[in-house]
Amino acid sequence: MAVTRTFSIIKPDATRRNLTGAVTKMLEEAGLRVVASKRIQMTKEQAEGFYAVHKERPFFGELVDFMISGPVVVQVLEGEDAVKRNRDVMGATNPADAAEGTIRKAFAESIEANSVHGSDSDENAKIEIAFFFDESEIVG
Ligand code: CMP
Secondary structure (H helix, E strand, O other): OOEEEEEEEEOHHHHHOOOHHHHHHHHHHOOOEEEEEEEEOOOHHHHHHHOHHHOOOOOHHHHHHHHOOOOEEEEEEEEEOHHHHHHHHHOOOOHHHOOOOOHHHHHOOOOOOOOEEEOOOHHHHHHHHHHHOOHHHOOO
16 A cells, blocks of 8 residues: 555644643644644635635535634544545534544544544645745755
């Protein structure tokens, strides 16, 4: 299995509850290595740009407002089959559907305040990583 990268966000509901370390521990225990990480306050423009694919969805405005409601931690994760590995440990988007042992089952408050984001494909991982990081900031 190839070592690949994915992009992760620890969302405002998790940073607010001081869960950055707890979430990162679960990512690491799932076999992912944090090769870049920064805590930022997203601007409205950044959140709208990042989630542009969802701009026609009814929840877009609330999603943007939530993502700028507090700091987030953006991360690049590396590991074997990183996109799938990360999505497996994140659990289902809606915490009501998330399996035991997943981050969202453990920590998510709602479908919106669901603690983490993770890329859904290798192609989107590259786009999302480039949205927040220069290659020089990624140190394996
Ligand atoms: P994320 O993986 O960050 O990508 C888009 C986000 O939209 C998703 O996680 C959810 O947190 C958020 N969202 C808010 N409301 C909904 C909804 N009704 N259906 C799907 N996603 C939603």
